[in-house]
Amino acid sequence: MATPINKIKVTSHLEERASTGGKNQKIYWRMMFTWVDENGKRQRKSKSTGLAVKGNKTRAEEMLREEVGKLEALVNSKVFAGGMLVADLVEEWLASINPLLNPKNKRRIKLTTYGGYEMNVQRTIAPYFRQKGTRLSELTYKDIDDFYDVQLERVTAMTVTKFHANISLALRYAFQKGYIQSYEAIMKKVTRPTPDRYTGKFLKESETVELVNAVKGHRLELGVLLGAFYGLRRSEIVGLRWESINFEANAITIEHTVTVATIAGKNVIVADDTTKTKSSYRTLPLIPIIRTKLLMVKEEQEQHRKLCGKSYNTAEGHYIYTDALGNRIKPDYLSSEFPKFLDKHGFRRIRFHDLRHSCASLLLANGVTIKEIQDWLGHSTFKTTADIYAHLDSDSKLATAAAMSWIEHTSLAQAVTES
Numbered sequence: 001m002a003t004p005i006n007k008i009k010v011t012s013h014l015e016e017r018a019s020t021g022g023k024n025q026k027i028y029w030r031m032m033f034t035w036v037d038e039n040g041k042r043q044r045k046s047k048s049t050g051l052a053v054k055g056n057k058t059r060a061e062e063m064l065r066e067e068v069g070k071l072e073a074l075v076n077s078k079v080f081a082g083g084m085l086v087a088d089l090v091e092e093w094l095a096s097i098n099p100l101l102n103p104k105n106k107r108r109i110k111l112t113t114y115g116g117y118e119m120n121v122q123r124t125i126a127p128y129f130r131q132k133g134t135r136l137s138e139l140t141y142k143d144i145d146d147f148y149d150v151q152l153e154r155v156t157a158m159t160v161t162k163f164h165a166n167i168s169l170a171l172r173y174a175f176q177k178g179y180i181q182s183y184e185a186i187m188k189k190v191t192r193p194t195p196d197r198y199t200g201k202f203l204k205e206s207e208t209v210e211l212v213n214a215v216k217g218h219r220l221e222l223g224v225l226l227g228a229f230y231g232l233r234r235s236e237i238v239g240l241r242w243e244s245i246n247f248e249a250n251a252i253t254i255e256h257t258v259t260v261a262t263i264a265g266k267n268v269i270v271a272d273d274t275t276k277t278k279s280s281y282r283t284l285p286l287i288p289i290i291r292t293k294l295l296m297v298k299e300e301q302e303q304h305r306k307l308c309g310k311s312y313n314t315a316e317g318h319y320i321y322t323d324a325l326g327n328r329i330k331p332d333y334l335s336s337e338f339p340k341f342l343d344k345h346g347f348r349r350i351r352f353h354d355l356r357h358s359c360a361s362l363l364l365a366n367g368v369t370i371k372e373i374q375d376w377l378g379h380s381t382f383k384t385t386a387d388i389y390a391h392l393d394s395d396s397k398l399a400t401a402a403a404m405s406w407i408e409h410t411s412l413a414q415a416v417t418e419s
């Protein structure tokens with residue numbers, strides 16, 4: 001473990017000082033500070049309170065205490081920043097971006113994003129480096145590489161890339177605060193893990209038809225329909241509101257999401273008029289079958305509202321996906337209940353999010369281009385869509401195979417023809 005570093009203490013007192021005003025000379029309180037720096041040299045500083053001595057001693061003492069705190073923080077941050085533990089640094093960085101602690105910060109991050117950062121730091125990054133006792137001044141790329149190697153034994157490379165992002169942000173914060181001279185000198189040498197390309201599970205068309213038929217009348221039905229046909233994310237399905245549906249224009253707009261953030265170990269529901277990315281905000285056609293289903297849901301909600309009276313949750317009743325009491329369906333319900341339904345009814349197990357992948361797979365199989373799928377699913381870039389689904393683009397592969405016509409002139413082709 002690292003040896004503790006003694007914190008610099010600043011001593012202080014008030015002195016009476018006369019202003020240089022000739023005949024109108026006045027006596028003011030002046031704050032005097034003294035401390036011993038990291039080299040053992042005594043340092044002094046003074047600062048005027050701007051307060052007249054008469055009747056202001058209590059206020060001057062309050063100002064003195066405040067200034068001592070600020071000065072100690074300043075000298076210690078400059079002198080001992082390099083000596084602070086890496087674990088303390090990442091926790092300080094985490095606190096600096098906490099949207100609950102910094103609500104007025106215009107650059108604040110989303111609660112869901114912060115929740116992921118908090119989990120990474122508190123469960124993995126900080127405990128590891130605290131146990132190692134690594135100080136910021138001692139940190140090298142090898143320390144970070146060793147951390148990645150240890151984590152790769154228990155989690156995926158994708159998870160480690162998230163740790164990498166958090167450590168990079170924390171070191172950038174340290175640079176901005178003046179704790180270190182450069183963060184790039186460390187991070188540019190770090191070997192960032194390359195995550196394996198994820199290949200989701202996809203339902204065939206026949207399986208999708210069977211699933212939709214089996215889920216009819218179940219509470220999961222609406223979620224399955226929207227996930228399989230529109231490829232909506234869980235947050236987008238739960239966040240759908242009646243104001244997002246234009247029955248006259250037969251359009252459905254994805255503009256509101258409901259997500260779960262884990263903050264300080266507790267799940268917090270976040271309802272927001274924002275989508276995952278700007279491209280996720282999109283308007284899609286409302287086909288007759290889905291339109292009819294939504295009108296049935298709307299009528300059912302009205303019946304529940306009348307039957308339940310004051311017990312009906314009118315605050316959440318404007319959401320489409322609700323229970324009989326008007327309570328909005330929780331995002332976790334879809335993730336947890338969907339696999340159980342599949343097991344119970346003999347379907348092969350997939351994640352609820354795989355309905356989104358299945359939607360893309362079925363679109364590709366029916367001749368829809370990757371670019372059109374990007375717009376349909378609301379991906380921010382073409383590359384995102386292509387990386388995930390290009391391996392399913394059978395038409396382009398068939399065209400490539402057809403272009404290799406030379407094989408038809410070989411003896412193998414003649415043998416196939418004769419057979």
